[in-house]
Amino acid sequence: MKKKIILLFLTMMTPFVWGQDVFEKYEYNDNVTYFSISPKMFQMLAKLSIETNDPQADQLLSMVKKIKTFKVITTENEGVGEDINSWATKYIKAHKLQELMRVRDKEAYVDFYVKSTNDDLVKELLMLVTDINKEQVHLGNRSPETVLLYLNGDIDLEQISKLVNQMNLPGGSQLGKINKH
Amino acid sequence: MKKLLTLSLIFLMWACSSSPSIQQYYVEKSQDPSFLVMDIPTSILGIDQATLNDEEREALASFQKFNILLFRKTDENQNQFDNELDTVRGILDNKTFDPLLVLSDPEYSGKLVLQGSLDRPDEIIFFGSSIQGFIVARLIGRKMQVDKAMLLAGVLQREGAMERAAKHLGQMF
Numbered sequence: 120m121k122k123k124i125i126l127l128f129l130t131m132m133t134p135f136v137w138g139q140d141v142f143e144k145y146e147y148n149d150n151v152t153y154f155s156i157s158p159k160m161f162q163m164l165a166k167l168s169i170e171t172n173d174p175q176a177d178q179l180l181s182m183v184k185k186i187k188t189f190k191v192i193t194t195e196n197e198g199v200g201e202d203i204n205s206w207a208t209k210y211i212k213a214h215k216l217q218e219l220m221r222v223r224d225k226e227a228y229v230d231f232y233v234k235s236t237n238d239d240l241v242k243e244l245l246m247l248v249t250d251i252n253k254e255q256v257h258l259g260n261r262s263p264e265t266v267l268l269y270l271n272g273d274i275d276l277e278q279i280s281k282l283v284n285q286m287n288l289p290g291g292s293q294l295g296k297i298n299k300h
Numbered sequence: 301m302k303k304l305l306t307l308s309l310i311f312l313m314w315a316c317s318s319s320p321s322i323q324q325y326y327v328e329k330s331q332d333p334s335f336l337v338m339d340i341p342t343s344i345l346g347i348d349q350a351t352l353n354d355e356e357r358e359a360l361a362s363f364q365k366f367n368i369l370l371f372r373k374t375d376e377n378q379n380q381f382d383n384e385l386d387t388v389r390g391i392l393d394n395k396t397f398d399p400l401l402v403l404s405d406p407e408y409s410g411k412l413v414l415q416g417s418l419d420r421p422d423e424i425i426f427f428g429s430s431i432q433g434f435i436v437a438r439l440i441g442r443k444m445q446v447d448k449a450m451l452l453a454g455v456l457q458r459e460g461a462m463e464r465a466a467k468h469l470g471q472m473f
Contacts, residue, residue: 160400
């Protein structure tokens with residue numbers, strides 16, 4: 120009986136413990152721009168049976184249906200940037216993500232971490248962009264200091280790079296090069 | 301075992317009733333001059349039921365109305381704006397709503413949430429804010445057949461319903 124109560128309590132607590140990630144923490148913070156698509160939204164998209172006559176859009180759509188979570192956070196604030204950075208480092212360790220690629224160039228430092236099942240598909244993708252050269256990189260009217268992008272689901276890297284490219288995020292073009300290596 | 305059941309039931313009820321509902325908020329604010337509250341039934345689309353097949357009729361009937369609340373920011377209500385924004389965010393952060401899309405930026409924000417099951421939601425709410433004010437738009441129904449949305453979009457187009465609704469709304473102002 121006692122055990123059961125403890126178990127029940129623990130189950131109820133889990134969402135509270137795991138729920139607080141860096142994305143949710145800064146959701147309403149004035150120093151960040153945050154965008155997320157929840158698993159439910161992806162499930163709903165899959166059900167809507169949207170049809171386009173554009174093969175490229177169809178391809179993108181079928182890829183999108185396999186994604187479960189999409190989150191991106193960017194900030195211009197140095198302190199918040201450091202916090203995002205340290206959360207990412209902890210997450211990578213705790214969830215045993217592997218480094219896929221590191222890019223160091225004039226524009227920014229871009230790190231990719233993945234959890235993969237086989238060569239073509241990855242289960243989780245984390246992209247961290249830091250040390251952004253503010254004179255060269257702009258997102259709309261903002262020049263971010265740090266960008267963190269998180270994806271999980273069944274992810275085809277080549278397709279993702281197209282998506283990231285379309286969103287004009289730094290790192291997208293690097294991601295596209297992965298498969299060509 | 302019975303005790304356990306009662307306990308979890310109490311917990312559940314507490315979880316559901318701990319924050320004011322969005323409906324209460326609408327009712328409250330309909331008297332407030334800073335707000336504009338509109339209730340638009342789906343009948344405004346003026347679709348002739350006779351032209352629909354069974355599937356279309358059933359799908360359309362699951363959507364009941366569109367409820368809109370607007371807050372326009374002025375120099376005088378800046379403080380109220382901040383408070384109301386916090387209140388709405390608090391309501392929508394309740395566990396009874398499942399977030400679908402979240403976008404937030406220092407200058408604007410948007411959030412799409414759903415209540416009920418994913419297959420047959422009872423309510424879909426869009427909340428958007430900018431430096432000019434905010435809007436809460438609720439699509440309310442009973443076990444809405446969202447998977448038929450594409451089918452209904454076809455019906456709306458066929459019946460020229462959107463043009464008619466726009467005309468109706470235009471006359472309201």
